Amino acid sequence: MSVRGKRDGGQLASRAVQAAFVLGLIAVWYLATNWWRISPILLPNPVAVYDELADVLRTGEFIPDLRVTLTELVIAFSISSISGVMLGYLISRSQYSIRVFEPLLAGIYSVPIILFLPLYILFFGLGPASKIALGASISFFPIILNTIAGFGYVDRIFILSARSMGASNFQLFRWVLLPAAFPVILTGLRIGFTVALLSILGSETIASLAGLGHRIVHLAEGMDTARMFAYIAFAIAIALFLNTVVSTLEAKARRR
Amino acid sequence: MAANDVAVRVKNVSHQFGEEGDPQYVRAMLDTSLEVRRGELLCLIGPSGCGKSTLLNIIGGLLAPTSGTVLVGDTEVRGPLPHEIAYVFQENALFPWSTVIENVRLGMMFQGVPRAARDERARKSLEAVGLVDFADHYPAQLSGGMRQRAALARALSLETGILLMDEPFGALDEQTRMVLGEDLSVLLARTAKTIVFVTHSLGEAVFLADRVAVFSARPGTIKEIIEIDEPHPRKSAFMTSDKFTALRNTLFSLLHEEIRKAMEQATASERAARGQAAGVSP
Numbered sequence: 001m002s003v004r005g006k007r008d009g010g011q012l013a014s015r016a017v018q019a020a021f022v023l024g025l026i027a028v029w030y031l032a033t034n035w036w037r038i039s040p041i042l043l044p045n046p047v048a049v050y051d052e053l054a055d056v057l058r059t060g061e062f063i064p065d066l067r068v069t070l071t072e073l074v075i076a077f078s079i080s081s082i083s084g085v086m087l088g089y090l091i092s093r094s095q096y097s098i099r100v101f102e103p104l105l106a107g108i109y110s111v112p113i114i115l116f117l118p119l120y121i122l123f124f125g126l127g128p129a130s131k132i133a134l135g136a137s138i139s140f141f142p143i144i145l146n147t148i149a150g151f152g153y154v155d156r157i158f159i160l161s162a163r164s165m166g167a168s169n170f171q172l173f174r175w176v177l178l179p180a181a182f183p184v185i186l187t188g189l190r191i192g193f194t195v196a197l198l199s200i201l202g203s204e205t206i207a208s209l210a211g212l213g214h215r216i217v218h219l220a221e222g223m224d225t226a227r228m229f230a231y232i233a234f235a236i237a238i239a240l241f242l243n244t245v246v247s248t249l250e251a252k253a254r255r256r
Numbered sequence: 257m258a259a260n261d262v263a264v265r266v267k268n269v270s271h272q273f274g275e276e277g278d279p280q281y282v283r284a285m286l287d288t289s290l291e292v293r294r295g296e297l298l299c300l301i302g303p304s305g306c307g308k309s310t311l312l313n314i315i316g317g318l319l320a321p322t323s324g325t326v327l328v329g330d331t332e333v334r335g336p337l338p339h340e341i342a343y344v345f346q347e348n349a350l351f352p353w354s355t356v357i358e359n360v361r362l363g364m365m366f367q368g369v370p371r372a373a374r375d376e377r378a379r380k381s382l383e384a385v386g387l388v389d390f391a392d393h394y395p396a397q398l399s400g401g402m403r404q405r406a407a408l409a410r411a412l413s414l415e416t417g418i419l420l421m422d423e424p425f426g427a428l429d430e431q432t433r434m435v436l437g438e439d440l441s442v443l444l445a446r447t448a449k450t451i452v453f454v455t456h457s458l459g460e461a462v463f464l465a466d467r468v469a470v471f472s473a474r475p476g477t478i479k480e481i482i483e484i485d486e487p488h489p490r491k492s493a494f495m496t497s498d499k500f501t502a503l504r505n506t507l508f509s510l511l512h513e514e515i516r517k518a519m520e521q522a523t524a525s526e527r528a529a530r531g532q533a534a535g536v537s538p
Contacts (some may be wrong), residue, residue: 160318160350165366165414166338175362187486 023098032044044226053230064233067212069200072128073242076135077196081189084140088147098152102145109141117203126209139192146188186250193246196249197239212238263418263450264292264315269324269474271310272483277331284310286475287324294417297444297451297488299397301511302471302520308454309346309422313474314453316341319529326396328418340365342411346423346454348403350395356406357382357391363410381413384443410441412447421453424461437463438492443487458511462503463495470510473517480510 016189026046032038033045040048056062091097117134124130154177162176204213219228269288274281285307292298300308313319315326317336318407326496327331328340350359360378369377384404395403404424411419425433437460444451455461461468465484472479484503486494494500 122507136446157345157347157349158351161345162366164318164336164341164343165340166336166368167362171366175365176351179351182353207474 007159009249029235041225044229048226049229049233052227053233054144054157056227056230059191062212062215065210065212065215066238068128069204070214072135072200072211073197075128075194076200077139078131079132079136080140080143080192080196084143084188084192088144089151091144092148092151095152098148101150102148104177105141105145109145113138114202117206120203121207121241126207128211131200131203131211133209134203136197138199139196142195143188143192145187146191147181147185150184150188151177154180185253186253189245190250194243197242201235201239261294262291263294264290264452265327266290266292266311266315267325267327268322269311269326271307271314271321283475285321286477288477289342290469290478292418292450292452293466294450295448296466297453297464299465299468300452300454300471301456301458301461301468301507302476302513303393303473303515304456305319305518305522306471306474306478306514308471312420312422312452312454316343317531318343338414338416340416341418341420342416344404344407344411344415344419344421344424346426348395348400348407348427350396350403350407350410354410355392355394356387356398359395360410360413363415367414368525369414377413378409384412385409385439399432400428401436404436405439406426417450418451419451421516423454423456426456428467433457433460434492434495438490440464442489458504458507459495461507462500463490468507470507471514474521475516482506482510529534 028041030046033040033043091101114136119128120130120134124133158176158180159172162172167176200211201213204211205217206213208214212231216228216231216235219225219231267289269285270283271285272281284305288307288311290311300311302308310319314321314422315328315333320334328337331337331340350356351362354362357378360381361374364374364377365371368466379388379391382391385408387402387405387409390398390402390406395406398457405525408424425436428436441464453461453464455464462484468482468484470482471477482503488500
């Protein structure tokens with residue numbers, strides 16, 4: 001067990017280095033504002049940011065914006081995950097359609113869809129609809145591609161072996177195709193979730209009526225930099241929390 | 257031979273992959289006929305690509321022959337017959353997401369064994385291959401030899417009269433293979449199953465088989481059938497006997513010239529393919 005102990009010790013040490021790095025960054029930030037006198041409009045004092053953050057949390061001012069962003073995220077991710085998994089499964093049913101659609105989808109995936117945001121806003125307006133459409137279409141591609149990869153490349157020997165033992169179509173799907181594809185699909189869903197969140201926050205900062213990204217830009221334009229930093233910290237915390245939840249769900253489902 | 261002494265009857269089976277003129281066109285088997293006796297272990301041996309595995313897949317109903325028929329008992333094979341035929345594949349065909357015992361239970365579920373009977377039968381077949389202590393392990397946690405024994409347990413639990421084995425020990429090292437061969441001989445002497453066993457190994461064929469069918473080079477057909485007149489279960493002493501050596505040598509001389517032919521074919525077709533590619537490219 002000494003090897004295991006050593007590895008844990010190593011992990012503890014690297015955690016300490018990571019924590020020290022973050023603390024060091026905050027220290028430099030503090031020095032930059034208090035010592036070198038950088039204008040608080042460009043870079044506010046971390047203590048001021050902390051006070052603003054406390055105020056934001058205490059007054060509950062963030063709630064309407066957070067609700068808008070999360071609603072957009074939930075709807076966009078529901079659309080992309082349901083349609084991505086279903087269409088991906090249908091495409092994976094034949095080698096011919098895999099050959100046709102997989103390169104096509106992979107090609108579109110490499111296009112920076114965010115460039116079409118002005119078009120989305122023309123079509124769907126400044127409100128949540130354009131964010132939902134953008135988030136859904138950006139996260140659709142990793143999800144469908146991973147679903148095709150998951151279902152489409154199940155080792156033939158598993159299918160032959162199940163068939164030779166008399167598996168029905170449903171049994172083949174439930175006990176062979178699904179468990180074989182599941183981990184790959186989960187990875188697609190996790191990537192899809194992350195890019196949906198990123199593109200929704202990003203597009204809110206470009207053109208929107210509400211949401212966390214909207215609030216951040218609004219404060220920046222009002223030169224209320226300390227409060228803007230507080231909202232950025234809050235958005236980072238939310239994103240970290242959601243990504244951790246999704247990764248934990250993925251790890252749990254994999255271990256099953 | 258009386259009709260009920262024959263477990264599998266292969267009648268004039270030919271098989272080709274692709275159509276004539278296709279670059280992938282291969283005539284794998286030509287007009288092969290064969291009778292597998294009830295309760296015997298028949299080895300199929302021959303050069304690479306001679307259609308041994310193709311014949312096995314046709315008998316198992318996983319592949320429909322281009323022409324000819326296969327009868328199992330009185331029924332013509334048109335698809336898998338999970339109640340008559342069980343399979344042990346060359347590669348590891350255990351489901352990696354299930355434990356050993358779950359794999360065995362899944363096979364019985366596919367075959368339609370009632371839930372209540374599955375546990376008992378799964379344990380019994382794991383006992384038969386000596387893997388009871390590893391029932392809750394995942395395939396990735398087992399050695400190659402143990403995995404193939406687990407695959408054998410899954411096939412045995414289906415309690416079919418016929419067992420098809422496609423180079424089941426092909427990926428294992430020589431020592432493991434020898435031990436598994438001995439175990440298999442003991443096990444099979446007890447179960448009275450009809451077994452068709454594809455192998456590359458001359459020694460394995462002589463050690464395990466009641467009869468060995470030697471295939472010709474492609475398009476494969478059966479060149480000769482050799483009887484191995486030695487009772488089961490066979491001891492490792494048989495492997496060092498003069499009789500074993502003589503039989504092995506007979507097989508070798510039968511195979512030798514076919515293997516040369518098969519290798520020449522392979523070189524010729526590669527040359528042809530390269531010539532074709534050169535002709536097409538600008």
